[in-house]
Amino acid sequence: MQTRRSRKRIICTPIGIIHSEHRVPEETPAQPAFARDCSGRVEVFPEYAEGLKDLEGFSHLILLYHFHKAADTKLTVKPCLVDMPKGVFATRHPSRPNHIGLSIVRLTSVEGATLHIEDVDILDGSPLLDIKPYVPQFDQVADARRGWTASVPEEVSRQRGRRGYRPKKPE
Amino acid sequence: MQTRRSRKRIICTPIGIIHSEHRVPEETPAQPAFARDCSGRVEVFPEYAEGLKDLEGFSHLILLYHFHKAADTKLTVKPCLVDMPKGVFATRHPSRPNHIGLSIVRLTSVEGATLHIEDVDILDGSPLLDIKPYVPQFDQVADARRGWTASVPEEVSRQRGRRGYRPKKPE
Numbered sequence: 001m002q003t004r005r006s007r008k009r010i011i012c013t014p015i016g017i018i019h020s021e022h023r024v025p026e027e028t029p030a031q032p033a034f035a036r037d038c039s040g041r042v043e044v045f046p047e048y049a050e051g052l053k054d055l056e057g058f059s060h061l062i063l064l065y066h067f068h069k070a071a072d073t074k075l076t077v078k079p080c081l082v083d084m085p086k087g088v089f090a091t092r093h094p095s096r097p098n099h100i101g102l103s104i105v106r107l108t109s110v111e112g113a114t115l116h117i118e119d120v121d122i123l124d125g126s127p128l129l130d131i132k133p134y135v136p137q138f139d140q141v142a143d144a145r146r147g148w149t150a151s152v153p154e155e156v157s158r159q160r161g162r163r164g165y166r167p168k169k170p171e
Numbered sequence: 172m173q174t175r176r177s178r179k180r181i182i183c184t185p186i187g188i189i190h191s192e193h194r195v196p197e198e199t200p201a202q203p204a205f206a207r208d209c210s211g212r213v214e215v216f217p218e219y220a221e222g223l224k225d226l227e228g229f230s231h232l233i234l235l236y237h238f239h240k241a242a243d244t245k246l247t248v249k250p251c252l253v254d255m256p257k258g259v260f261a262t263r264h265p266s267r268p269n270h271i272g273l274s275i276v277r278l279t280s281v282e283g284a285t286l287h288i289e290d291v292d293i294l295d296g297s298p299l300l301d302i303k304p305y306v307p308q309f310d311q312v313a314d315a316r317r318g319w320t321a322s323v324p325e326e327v328s329r330q331r332g333r334r335g336y337r338p339k340k341p342e
Contacts, residue, residue, distance in 0.1 A: 135320055140311050145229060
């Protein structure tokens with residue numbers, strides 16, 4: 001009974017849109033760690049603006065959003081860092097059930113219902129589902145074991161994680 | 172145009188259920204940091220089991236789940252750590268738009284499609300939406316500023332964050 005109830009579908013409504021310079025999935029950095037020079041902004045819909053109060057004291061935010069360009073769901077994927085297939089839940093690949101993305105971005109300023117952010121690895125136009133403050137006491141895990149990612153040399157990880165991204169030349 | 176498209180509702184399907192000893196929201200620790208002695212397990216539905224491959228090398232998982240007992244949505248909430256109201260996006264309070272919860276739990280073992288976990292601050296029966304590996308390189312932010320939570324003394328935070336939870340006596 002519980003199982004049946006727990007399989008009930010859950011309907012989410014976007015609370016805003018994420019804007020970035022990333023328009024091509026294949027050229028979008030795979031993680032904020034690989035997107036240090038990428039800026040963006042979060043446009044929170046006006047009816048949710050009240051919820052942004054007290055946010056400006058935090059330097060980092062956890063954004064949950066919809067991988068809106070990920071049409072398919074696969075249980076085995078090839079992550080961008082290695083050429084070996086992995087179980088999707090052992091990766092951050094977009095082709096996952098429910099297509100929910102998570103990025104920890106840097107908050108530089110709040111201007112009304114607009115959040116200016118840095119380290120943005122998110123496709124332009126991604127529907128925003130939630131904003132949570134990054135709280136070191138909750139979100140920093142000391143000595144976490146990093147599974148298969150430990151076998152990827154740092155330089156390889158940096159190159160592949162950045163994907164096809166090239167910073168735009170100033171105009 | 173983009174705004175209208177981005178407001179399209181997103182339908183999520185639970186991929187499993189989280190089991191824990193927490194049955195009363197008011198007595199459930201507010202974060203894994205306050206739930207060090209609480210065990211639980213994640214039952215992943217069989218059709219998603221393939222996606223768990225390669226997960227056992229990670230010591231910690233990010234679970235996304237539905238706050239299924241949070242009936243209401245509020246933009247200003249009273250977090251459990253302080254008596255002052257805060258904007259909901261500056262907190263981890265369940266009464267948030269879309270009711271998506273995030274917990275970083277410790278993975279102790281994988282047994283078929285069951286994940287045994289520790290540091291569980293999640294209500295029993297919560298529908299699971301996603302599992303992501305906790306990757307220190309991606310998820311550890313050095314020197315993050317922690318906003319209003321910095322003004323809560325550690326001991327107060329520990330006491331209040333634990334909420335009404337009392338470990339069960341061995342039977």
